[in-house]
Structure formats: structure tokens, C-alpha cells
Amino acid sequence: MKNLEKIFNPKTIAIIGASPKKNSVGWGLVKNILEGKDSRKFFYVNPFEKEIGGIKCFSKIGDISQEIDLAVIAVRAKIVPQIVEQCCRKKVGGIIIISSGFAEIGKEGEILQDKIIKLVKSAKIPLIGPNCLGIIRPSIKLNVSFAPAFPKPGNIAFISQSGALIDSIIDKSLSENYGFSFLISYGNEADLTLSDFLLFVNKDRQTKVITVYLEGLKGGRNFMKVAKKISKIKPIVVLKAGRTEMGKKAVFTHTASLAGNYQIYQALFKQTGIIGVETIEELFDIAKVLAWQPKCKNGIGIITNGGGCGVLMADYCQELGVNLVKLDSKTIQKLKDSKIMHPAFSRNNPLDIVGDALSKDYQIAIEALLKQKNIYGLLIIQTLQIMTEVEKNAKIIVEAKRKWPEKPIVCCFLGGEMTKKGVEILEKNKIPNYPDLKRAAKAMKVLIYE
Amino acid sequence: MKNLEKIFNPKTIAIIGASPKKNSVGWGLVKNILEGKDSRKFFYVNPFEKEIGGIKCFSKIGDISQEIDLAVIAVRAKIVPQIVEQCCRKKVGGIIIISSGFAEIGKEGEILQDKIIKLVKSAKIPLIGPNCLGIIRPSIKLNVSFAPAFPKPGNIAFISQSGALIDSIIDKSLSENYGFSFLISYGNEADLTLSDFLLFVNKDRQTKVITVYLEGLKGGRNFMKVAKKISKIKPIVVLKAGRTEMGKKAVFTHTASLAGNYQIYQALFKQTGIIGVETIEELFDIAKVLAWQPKCKNGIGIITNGGGCGVLMADYCQELGVNLVKLDSKTIQKLKDSKIMHPAFSRNNPLDIVGDALSKDYQIAIEALLKQKNIYGLLIIQTLQIMTEVEKNAKIIVEAKRKWPEKPIVCCFLGGEMTKKGVEILEKNKIPNYPDLKRAAKAMKVLIYE
Structure with a gap:
């Protein structure tokens, strides 16, 4: 050398x-x-x-x-x-x-x-x-x-x-x-x-x-x-x-x-x-x-406040070979018991917590999914609704990441000016955010052990 | 109905x-x-x-x-x-x-x-x-x-x-x-x-x-x-x-x-x-x-101030079936005669006008290529060098577009904060800019008549 x-x-x-x-x-x-x-x-x-x-x-x-x-x-x-x-x-x-x-x-x-x-x-x-x-x-x-x-x-x-x-x-x-x-x-x-x-x-x-x-x-x-x-x-x-x-x-x-x-x-x-x-x-x-996230086994959870985005992300995951884990009955029960989830929440992976989700909903959903043993990483989607708490959501994700450092989190906060501050909070804490769902799915894919 | x-x-x-x-x-x-x-x-x-x-x-x-x-x-x-x-x-x-x-x-x-x-x-x-x-x-x-x-x-x-x-x-x-x-x-x-x-x-x-x-x-x-x-x-x-x-x-x-x-x-x-x-x-x-640009026949010119980006764009064009037209000897002569082009300018399509290109170089290159009859549209790349005149380049492109309204122009000004103002000038004049070369090539592809 x-x-x-x-x-x-x-x-x-x-x-x-x-x-x-x-x-x-x-x-x-x-x-x-x-x-x-x-x-x-x-x-x-x-x-x-x-x-x-x-x-x-x-x-x-x-x-x-x-x-x-x-x-x-x-x-x-x-x-x-x-x-x-x-x-x-x-x-x-x-x-x-x-x-x-x-x-x-x-x-x-x-x-x-x-x-x-x-x-x-x-x-x-x-x-x-x-x-x-x-x-x-x-x-x-x-x-x-x-x-x-x-x-x-x-x-x-x-x-x-x-x-x-x-x-x-x-x-x-x-x-x-x-x-x-x-x-x-x-x-x-x-x-x-x-x-x-x-x-x-x-x-x-x-x-x-x-x-x-x-x-x-x-x-x-x-x-x-x-x-x-x-x-x-x-x-x-x-x-x-x-x-x-x-x-x-x-x-x-x-x-x-x-x-x-x-x-x-x-x-x-x-x-x-x-x-x-x-x-x-x-x-x-x-x-x-x-550079920012650890590698993990092939078992991923998706959380979204926009149903359409959940559908698209599920498509990309299947196309790329990213395995979406079935939610345990225990996980679903935890979500129900919270009494905070919207009655129409999807009970599936992608977990659709519905458009009017506040940061409390994100918090419960993230905790529940990360606690499920065979979910090794999370894809988190945020669409921008009138009630969406962009910065609070970002902070909750940063907290969750600290609690489960071995489980990678990849985000897709969709939007422009109004989502910018949330993206900055995420990325200053080395949680990558992508402006398009497929780019986020590809990023998750590269973290998965062959 | x-x-x-x-x-x-x-x-x-x-x-x-x-x-x-x-x-x-x-x-x-x-x-x-x-x-x-x-x-x-x-x-x-x-x-x-x-x-x-x-x-x-x-x-x-x-x-x-x-x-x-x-x-x-x-x-x-x-x-x-x-x-x-x-x-x-x-x-x-x-x-x-x-x-x-x-x-x-x-x-x-x-x-x-x-x-x-x-x-x-x-x-x-x-x-x-x-x-x-x-x-x-x-x-x-x-x-x-x-x-x-x-x-x-x-x-x-x-x-x-x-x-x-x-x-x-x-x-x-x-x-x-x-x-x-x-x-x-x-x-x-x-x-x-x-x-x-x-x-x-x-x-x-x-x-x-x-x-x-x-x-x-x-x-x-x-x-x-x-x-x-x-x-x-x-x-x-x-x-x-x-x-x-x-x-x-x-x-x-x-x-x-x-x-x-x-x-x-x-x-x-x-x-x-x-x-x-x-x-x-x-x-x-x-x-x-x-929404912004007209359709055209399949004969495209590429102008770039970064050789590597010219290479990548040529790859994308060939992969997508976008035809890169050979530069006429008349066109090359015009470029030489200007006495402004860098001596190492590429004489090919992609036309590499070299990293230190100023807006004058862009102007001459754009005019020369648009005057060549069988070039029906332009892909213009700008990498950000210390001497790059971002806003001036954008204005020159807007001018050229006015002169040749029937020839579509698609841009790829690469960068972030420092290129933002140029991108705004382009897009306010309905010349689309893309933050990645392949996305620009795909945009050009969709304008080409089958």
C-alpha cells in the first residue's frame, strides 16, 4: 500500500x-x-x-x-x-x-x-x-x-x-x-x-x-x-x-x-x-x-397515514423482495387497546393509521410494531394532512430509534416546504428520509442481509 | 356526458x-x-x-x-x-x-x-x-x-x-x-x-x-x-x-x-x-x-459543462431510445470560429463545453446546436463550478427557447442551494429542470413522437 x-x-x-x-x-x-x-x-x-x-x-x-x-x-x-x-x-x-x-x-x-x-x-x-x-x-x-x-x-x-x-x-x-x-x-x-x-x-x-x-x-x-x-x-x-x-x-x-x-x-x-x-x-x-442505519433481517413493517401510499409501498416492497411481516394478533390488540387509533385503521401491514393521525397515533403504532419480534425494520410514511404534526412525528421517530437502535428506520415524509422541518429533525439524527416512496423502499432493500 | x-x-x-x-x-x-x-x-x-x-x-x-x-x-x-x-x-x-x-x-x-x-x-x-x-x-x-x-x-x-x-x-x-x-x-x-x-x-x-x-x-x-x-x-x-x-x-x-x-x-x-x-x-x-414543452422528432442534442454527466446522459439516451444526432461540420466550425470555446471542447454530441464554461459559452453552444436542422430538441446540463454563472445561464436558455419555440428544451442543473435561483428562472418560463440526469432523459423521451 x-x-x-x-x-x-x-x-x-x-x-x-x-x-x-x-x-x-x-x-x-x-x-x-x-x-x-x-x-x-x-x-x-x-x-x-x-x-x-x-x-x-x-x-x-x-x-x-x-x-x-x-x-x-x-x-x-x-x-x-x-x-x-x-x-x-x-x-x-x-x-x-x-x-x-x-x-x-x-x-x-x-x-x-x-x-x-x-x-x-x-x-x-x-x-x-x-x-x-x-x-x-x-x-x-x-x-x-x-x-x-x-x-x-x-x-x-x-x-x-x-x-x-x-x-x-x-x-x-x-x-x-x-x-x-x-x-x-x-x-x-x-x-x-x-x-x-x-x-x-x-x-x-x-x-x-x-x-x-x-x-x-x-x-x-x-x-x-x-x-x-x-x-x-x-x-x-x-x-x-x-x-x-x-x-x-x-x-x-x-x-x-x-x-x-x-x-x-x-x-x-x-x-x-x-x-x-x-x-x-x-x-x-x-x-x-x-452510512446511517444498521443492517437487518428480511422482515419489515410499514406505517402510513395515507392508504394510497401504503399500497404503492407494498408494491415496491414486493417487487424488490422486501418481506412485509404479518401483524401478530397481540400487536393488533395493542393498537386497539390504545383507544386512540382511528376505528378504520387497517389492521394489516402496511399499517394505515388513517389521514387524521396525530403524533400520538404514530407513537403507538411505531412502538407496537417495533415490539413485534419478527419485525426487524420500519418504513414510515407521512403524507401531509391539515392536522399532521410534522415536527412532533419526526421527534417521536427519533425517540423510537434511540430505544431500538438495532432496528433500522427509513422514512418517506412526502411534501415540500411544510414537511422540510420534520425531514431536518430526522436527518440530523441520521434517520434517512426520501422524497419518493420507491426511493425509500430501495434504501430499505439495501439494508437487508442477503 | x-x-x-x-x-x-x-x-x-x-x-x-x-x-x-x-x-x-x-x-x-x-x-x-x-x-x-x-x-x-x-x-x-x-x-x-x-x-x-x-x-x-x-x-x-x-x-x-x-x-x-x-x-x-x-x-x-x-x-x-x-x-x-x-x-x-x-x-x-x-x-x-x-x-x-x-x-x-x-x-x-x-x-x-x-x-x-x-x-x-x-x-x-x-x-x-x-x-x-x-x-x-x-x-x-x-x-x-x-x-x-x-x-x-x-x-x-x-x-x-x-x-x-x-x-x-x-x-x-x-x-x-x-x-x-x-x-x-x-x-x-x-x-x-x-x-x-x-x-x-x-x-x-x-x-x-x-x-x-x-x-x-x-x-x-x-x-x-x-x-x-x-x-x-x-x-x-x-x-x-x-x-x-x-x-x-x-x-x-x-x-x-x-x-x-x-x-x-x-x-x-x-x-x-x-x-x-x-x-x-x-x-x-x-x-x-x-404541460410545458412541445413534442418533437427523434433527434436530440446534449450540451454539458461536465464530461462525466455527458457520459451518463448519453447512456440514458441510448437506453431509452433517444437518438443523439451527429454534429455537422458546419456546427463544429461555428463553435471553433467563436474563439470562445475551451480548446478541449468535445466536438461531439454530447457537446462538452468544459467545466470553466461561462454563460457566453452556453449561448454559443445552444445557438449552434439549435441552428442545426436535424437537432429537434436540447438536453442542457449544468454542473456547478466555481465560475459557473447559474442565473445568466438560465436566462440564456429562456432566450433561446423564445427564439426556437418549436424545439423543446429540458434542463438538468445539478446541485442544491446555489443552483436554486437558476432553476426558478427556468421553470417560471416553463422550461422543466430535473435534479437527476436520468429523470431529465426520461422527460425528453416522453416528448418524442413515436
């Missing part, structure tokens, strides 16, 4: 190509590095500027007297080889090349990329990129990227061959209550490969689930070995792009990868225990539930 | 069971009816209250001297037959029964429901319900329901066998920029059926697309005839619940419907030209695009 400690936990960073020009890549790097200024030292390198924001610029990395753990390069592709050479001479701990214009643009770029690889290999310096966004570790305030926003810390590692995707995912995550342990954009994968990153994040305690956006693999055999080992410890969820002929063509002009045959990938995922998904939405729907 | 004019455009309404008790159904009806107080007269009926909010309560409907177009009933199931009898005697124009506790709860309720049906049939008064939420027509400020919020006016009619669903959909629509011409909850379908509603909304000019949540059909043969005729004029999108054995069981306790065999429904949809969908999310994803 390669030593990536100096890249992912650097004490000193040099930004080569730092810029005062607003909204440029070099400016984005400067803006983001400042966030972690109390935790580490950083240096700007730019021969055309004296200072940026009051901080001195060095002409070249060799002029910095201190040791440099991580050198970040964001200059024109043509001069990258000479910059890399300077970094090697300086014996930096690791390099990230943000710049594009390498193998992904054809022959000319390939030659440049080959030059760089030779240099770093002989100097034994690990390299991320080129043609990437950089890396982010929110928990230690490390943001070596030009991403437009700072993500929240959390338990999801996202390793992506596409940089642009990372930016949008950060913005998305900020309004969806989940956070990251790592965000790694690796672009052309010229030196360090996906397998290296998997091995590194696997050792990280914060990381509970590993998500990957993949175009093409380098070193497939090694990847298989690594993925097989890690997926037994931490779930790996992969979105593979370039599944069709049109997609494959687009891959090649993007990261110069060979997308390969998707059937082969599907077989590979099966053999290595990787969870394959089809969309970005699904990637994080599933990551969220895996 | 039945005359539903007095139900859907009433000049006078009586609310039987109006209540001052906050968050009750009778209170919800009162609160909502007040919204339209300048457009029509309304009367409260409740023998136990003298007044509600300063407005007089009548003991029974017979005490009101004026003619009543629409009587809304929200009292205990057991006394509903005698109230219906009073309404028949009063010769009201139509009745909506909100109350539940009829066929959906078993034998006892069935007897009550039969009584009611006999009464209204012999009096020839059309009836919606029982066991429903009511009806809403935002454009004329008619809200005869206990829904917690007032939806925006728009071009989508939603006819739903489930009332609870309608409430959540309203809340959802308020944060997703679409509106409704009709919202009709029809519950147990004891008198008026889905076919009656289809015929009525078909005649409405505002309605451009008809969405349906369906559990079971009454009068299948008539429905086939009606749906076949209407779907040629206005698209009908149906979410059928109770597709599986577990779902069917849940349907029966919900609206006392027989869910039937899903294969038969699929055949029926095909024969009648109905678009069948699987989730609530899909129902409105598709309704929105059909």
Missing part, C-alpha cells in the same frame, strides 16, 4: 498557480485553502504576482525553505512537466495536478502525461490527476480543490473520476443533510489509481461507506482483489458511466479511459460484492442509508 | 359539518372556502354551532333560502344518508361526500353507501366520494377540500383515488414550480367515476395534461372508450397502485376497489394510449414536461 498520508493529511501545502483573479481555478484553490489556515501552513507560487490577499508569492517551489508535504499544480498543461520536475527536486510528499490538457485531448497531451509519469515514478512521489478537481476532507478542514462550496463532515467517501460531478454533489449534499469523510477527484488516473484510494479510505475510521463514480478501470485485476477485500468491511457503491456505445464514446473524450463492456463490469461487481447503481440520485440515496 | 358544471363551477356552496375546531376536517373546509369568498356565496350548516368566524350557521340545509349548487358533507358516516336525503329534497346541483366509513370498512359501510347511491340516482344529482378529500380549481380560487395549502394555477389536472396523496402533492408542487387546473379526489367512486372526470377536464382549455392515481377501475369498458378518445387530444399519465399481491390486498382496505391484474392494465394502457408510470415522482416529472 502506498503512503498517501502526506497527500491526505499535509502539514504544508504549496499552490503552484495561485491567482488573485476572481473565479479562476487558482483563485478557487486559494479561497478554499484559507479555510484550514489554523491547521497547517501553505505557500503560494506564482512568478507574476508579488502577493495574493496579503500573502507573499514565491517565484518557484524551490524558493520555499520549508519542507512541502503536498504540491498542488494549476498551471497551463505545457509547463506542467517542468513544474513537476521542480517538485521532484524539492522532494515534496505528494502532488496533485489540477490542470487539464493531457491524455484526454489526444496524442499531444499523452506525450506530456508520459513525461510527468516518468518523473514522479523515478522520484517515488505519489501523484493524483492530472485533469482533476482535487481532494477534500471536511473533518480536518482540508480543501485542496476549486470547488465552490465546503461540504459538511460525514461518513461517506466519494471517489470520482469526474471533477465536475463533485462540485454539484457538494451543493446537493448541503441541502440534503449528509456529509463526507473524503471527496477525491482523480481524473486521468495517471499514477495513483482507484484501488490506491480504496485502500486508503478503508483504513479511515470515519468512513462508513465508499461511493465511486467510475468511467474506466486501470489495473482491473488488482482492483478486483482490493474491492473484494474491502467490500466485506465497508460497502462500496459504484456508478459506472459508459455503459452504452454512445456513453463509451463520450468517456474517451472525457478522461481518456476505456469504458469496457458493461456486462463484464456487472460480473465484476457481483464477484467483488460491489453495489452497482444507475444514477447519481441512487448513489447517494443508498450511501446515506448505509 | 354528465353535467358537472355546478360541482366544478358553483355559485353557491353549503358546507355541512363546518366546524370551528382547529385542524378538524370541517375547519379545513371552512378555511379553504374563505379563499374564494369574493367569487361565490357559501353557507355553513351545523346544528351545534351558532356561528363560525362571525358567519351564521344553519341547522340544516333546508333552512337556507337560496338555491345551492354544491353541497359538501363532512359529518359522521352514520348520519350521512339522512343529510343526503335533505340535499336531494333541496335539489342541490351536486354533492361531495368527504366523510369516510363506507364501503372501504366492510359490510356495515357498504349498506350505508348503497343507501346514498339510491338517493342520488333517483334524484339525478351527481356525487363525488364518499371517502375523499374534495376538489380544487386554483384558477377560480375554488378549494372545496381540507387540504393544508392552496396550489398554484397551472395546466395539470390531477385526478386521484387517494386524497392523502393530493395534500402531499400540493406541498411538493409549491416548491417545484408547477401548478394545477384541477385536483380531484374521488375516493370510493360510488357515483361519478374516473371516466366522468376525464370527460370533464378534457373540455377544459387550461388543462394540457391529465394525471391519474388509480387503484381500481369501475366500468372498464366505458373507461377504455373514453381514454382512447381523450388521449389523442391530451396526454393521460397514470400511476396504477396495487400491481402486486401485497399491493392489491392493501388497495381493498383503502378504497374498497378491486385492483385487478396488472398485466391487463398494461395492455389497456397500450390500447388506449395512456402513459403508465411507476412512481409519484415520475408522474409529475412527466406531467411537467408535457
Whole structure:
């Protein structure tokens, strides 16, 4: 395993190509590095500027007297080889090349990329990129990227061959209550490969689930070995792009990868225990539930205050192979004895507690179902009626979760503005909520032991 | 065709069971009816209250001297037959029964429901319900329901066998920029059926697309005839619940419907030209695009500032049968000549204009592709980079749409908070945006002529 400690936990960073020009890549790097200024030292390198924001610029990395753990390069592709050479001479701990214009643009770029690889290999310096966004570790305030926003810390590692995707995912995550342990954009994968990153994040305690956006693999055999080992410890969820002929063509002009045959990938995922998904939405729907909730046996209960939604959820569960347990006569008796349930409550699973259900109804229903031994997890649906106590319902669910920590709960509070506060209460307590019933059913499915 | 004019455009309404008790159904009806107080007269009926909010309560409907177009009933199931009898005697124009506790709860309720049906049939008064939420027509400020919020006016009619669903959909629509011409909850379908509603909304000019949540059909043969005729004029999108054995069981306790065999429904949809969908999310994803954008031939262009997203979109398009047109040499030349495109722009469809694209790049790319004759529609992707001009990009797309009104545009601005303003600009101008690439591709697919 390669030593990536100096890249992912650097004490000193040099930004080569730092810029005062607003909204440029070099400016984005400067803006983001400042966030972690109390935790580490950083240096700007730019021969055309004296200072940026009051901080001195060095002409070249060799002029910095201190040791440099991580050198970040964001200059024109043509001069990258000479910059890399300077970094090697300086014996930096690791390099990230943000710049594009390498193998992904054809022959000319390939030659440049080959030059760089030779240099770093002989100097034994690990390299991320080129043609990437950089890396982010929110928990230690490390943001070596030009991403437009700072993500929240959390338990999801996202390793992506596409940089642009990372930016949008950060913005998305900020309004969806989940956070990251790592965000790694690796672009052309010229030196360090996906397998290296998997091995590194696997050792990280914060990381509970590993998500990957993949175009093409380098070193497939090694990847298989690594993925097989890690997926037994931490779930790996992969979105593979370039599944069709049109997609494959687009891959090649993007990261110069060979997308390969998707059937082969599907077989590979099966053999290595990787969870394959089809969309970005699904990637994080599933990551969220895996990061937040425990796994369970296949016996699920559904509680709903909307009959139609109960019907739909029952359909999705059966289609996905999620087993709906029959309610015990004891459970039904408990519900009846409460004298609070609406007389028309369904007495079945899905348990329909009827549209006018208040939080007290939810509380009794949740307790009764979780007490039934062969119900190992709950899907809770809330439609928004005029009397619905959104926030109280959320708090009751959080309470129940504390009492039965081993039984996963997945929610589907349906609505918009008026349900938002409830969703926030749920998700701040790591109970995932989905805006569509099928997405919630799929999330529950992934928690069930095969 | 039945005359539903007095139900859907009433000049006078009586609310039987109006209540001052906050968050009750009778209170919800009162609160909502007040919204339209300048457009029509309304009367409260409740023998136990003298007044509600300063407005007089009548003991029974017979005490009101004026003619009543629409009587809304929200009292205990057991006394509903005698109230219906009073309404028949009063010769009201139509009745909506909100109350539940009829066929959906078993034998006892069935007897009550039969009584009611006999009464209204012999009096020839059309009836919606029982066991429903009511009806809403935002454009004329008619809200005869206990829904917690007032939806925006728009071009989508939603006819739903489930009332609870309608409430959540309203809340959802308020944060997703679409509106409704009709919202009709029809519950147990004891008198008026889905076919009656289809015929009525078909005649409405505002309605451009008809969405349906369906559990079971009454009068299948008539429905086939009606749906076949209407779907040629206005698209009908149906979410059928109770597709599986577990779902069917849940349907029966919900609206006392027989869910039937899903294969038969699929055949029926095909024969009648109905678009069948699987989730609530899909129902409105598709309704929105059909309400807002024109149909086109199968030749689509993709513009993206994120290579990975271009790859994924190409995959979805191929999988769905959306044809990506090859870019003409003339189109590519135009892009090159602009001298604004990033040197690494992809020269292919998907057209990757690279991560640092500004609104000027989008403008040139959109113009060039729309000018190519055999490109009949555009999928536009925006990932969020530090330099991305979200709002400017949205405005440019709105401009382009004005110039080429016959070419549909579907967007996928990926992100959260920071992309929100752009999405609002797009959707206020009826250009649909989707938070996931596959959902955008599916929306484009539905616009393409078979």
C-alpha cells in the first residue's frame, strides 16, 4: 500500500498557480485553502504576482525553505512537466495536478502525461490527476480543490473520476443533510489509481461507506482483489458511466479511459460484492442509508397515514423482495387497546393509521410494531394532512430509534416546504428520509442481509 | 356526458359539518372556502354551532333560502344518508361526500353507501366520494377540500383515488414550480367515476395534461372508450397502485376497489394510449414536461459543462431510445470560429463545453446546436463550478427557447442551494429542470413522437 498520508493529511501545502483573479481555478484553490489556515501552513507560487490577499508569492517551489508535504499544480498543461520536475527536486510528499490538457485531448497531451509519469515514478512521489478537481476532507478542514462550496463532515467517501460531478454533489449534499469523510477527484488516473484510494479510505475510521463514480478501470485485476477485500468491511457503491456505445464514446473524450463492456463490469461487481447503481440520485440515496442505519433481517413493517401510499409501498416492497411481516394478533390488540387509533385503521401491514393521525397515533403504532419480534425494520410514511404534526412525528421517530437502535428506520415524509422541518429533525439524527416512496423502499432493500 | 358544471363551477356552496375546531376536517373546509369568498356565496350548516368566524350557521340545509349548487358533507358516516336525503329534497346541483366509513370498512359501510347511491340516482344529482378529500380549481380560487395549502394555477389536472396523496402533492408542487387546473379526489367512486372526470377536464382549455392515481377501475369498458378518445387530444399519465399481491390486498382496505391484474392494465394502457408510470415522482416529472414543452422528432442534442454527466446522459439516451444526432461540420466550425470555446471542447454530441464554461459559452453552444436542422430538441446540463454563472445561464436558455419555440428544451442543473435561483428562472418560463440526469432523459423521451 502506498503512503498517501502526506497527500491526505499535509502539514504544508504549496499552490503552484495561485491567482488573485476572481473565479479562476487558482483563485478557487486559494479561497478554499484559507479555510484550514489554523491547521497547517501553505505557500503560494506564482512568478507574476508579488502577493495574493496579503500573502507573499514565491517565484518557484524551490524558493520555499520549508519542507512541502503536498504540491498542488494549476498551471497551463505545457509547463506542467517542468513544474513537476521542480517538485521532484524539492522532494515534496505528494502532488496533485489540477490542470487539464493531457491524455484526454489526444496524442499531444499523452506525450506530456508520459513525461510527468516518468518523473514522479523515478522520484517515488505519489501523484493524483492530472485533469482533476482535487481532494477534500471536511473533518480536518482540508480543501485542496476549486470547488465552490465546503461540504459538511460525514461518513461517506466519494471517489470520482469526474471533477465536475463533485462540485454539484457538494451543493446537493448541503441541502440534503449528509456529509463526507473524503471527496477525491482523480481524473486521468495517471499514477495513483482507484484501488490506491480504496485502500486508503478503508483504513479511515470515519468512513462508513465508499461511493465511486467510475468511467474506466486501470489495473482491473488488482482492483478486483482490493474491492473484494474491502467490500466485506465497508460497502462500496459504484456508478459506472459508459455503459452504452454512445456513453463509451463520450468517456474517451472525457478522461481518456476505456469504458469496457458493461456486462463484464456487472460480473465484476457481483464477484467483488460491489453495489452497482444507475444514477447519481441512487448513489447517494443508498450511501446515506448505509452510512446511517444498521443492517437487518428480511422482515419489515410499514406505517402510513395515507392508504394510497401504503399500497404503492407494498408494491415496491414486493417487487424488490422486501418481506412485509404479518401483524401478530397481540400487536393488533395493542393498537386497539390504545383507544386512540382511528376505528378504520387497517389492521394489516402496511399499517394505515388513517389521514387524521396525530403524533400520538404514530407513537403507538411505531412502538407496537417495533415490539413485534419478527419485525426487524420500519418504513414510515407521512403524507401531509391539515392536522399532521410534522415536527412532533419526526421527534417521536427519533425517540423510537434511540430505544431500538438495532432496528433500522427509513422514512418517506412526502411534501415540500411544510414537511422540510420534520425531514431536518430526522436527518440530523441520521434517520434517512426520501422524497419518493420507491426511493425509500430501495434504501430499505439495501439494508437487508442477503 | 354528465353535467358537472355546478360541482366544478358553483355559485353557491353549503358546507355541512363546518366546524370551528382547529385542524378538524370541517375547519379545513371552512378555511379553504374563505379563499374564494369574493367569487361565490357559501353557507355553513351545523346544528351545534351558532356561528363560525362571525358567519351564521344553519341547522340544516333546508333552512337556507337560496338555491345551492354544491353541497359538501363532512359529518359522521352514520348520519350521512339522512343529510343526503335533505340535499336531494333541496335539489342541490351536486354533492361531495368527504366523510369516510363506507364501503372501504366492510359490510356495515357498504349498506350505508348503497343507501346514498339510491338517493342520488333517483334524484339525478351527481356525487363525488364518499371517502375523499374534495376538489380544487386554483384558477377560480375554488378549494372545496381540507387540504393544508392552496396550489398554484397551472395546466395539470390531477385526478386521484387517494386524497392523502393530493395534500402531499400540493406541498411538493409549491416548491417545484408547477401548478394545477384541477385536483380531484374521488375516493370510493360510488357515483361519478374516473371516466366522468376525464370527460370533464378534457373540455377544459387550461388543462394540457391529465394525471391519474388509480387503484381500481369501475366500468372498464366505458373507461377504455373514453381514454382512447381523450388521449389523442391530451396526454393521460397514470400511476396504477396495487400491481402486486401485497399491493392489491392493501388497495381493498383503502378504497374498497378491486385492483385487478396488472398485466391487463398494461395492455389497456397500450390500447388506449395512456402513459403508465411507476412512481409519484415520475408522474409529475412527466406531467411537467408535457404541460410545458412541445413534442418533437427523434433527434436530440446534449450540451454539458461536465464530461462525466455527458457520459451518463448519453447512456440514458441510448437506453431509452433517444437518438443523439451527429454534429455537422458546419456546427463544429461555428463553435471553433467563436474563439470562445475551451480548446478541449468535445466536438461531439454530447457537446462538452468544459467545466470553466461561462454563460457566453452556453449561448454559443445552444445557438449552434439549435441552428442545426436535424437537432429537434436540447438536453442542457449544468454542473456547478466555481465560475459557473447559474442565473445568466438560465436566462440564456429562456432566450433561446423564445427564439426556437418549436424545439423543446429540458434542463438538468445539478446541485442544491446555489443552483436554486437558476432553476426558478427556468421553470417560471416553463422550461422543466430535473435534479437527476436520468429523470431529465426520461422527460425528453416522453416528448418524442413515436
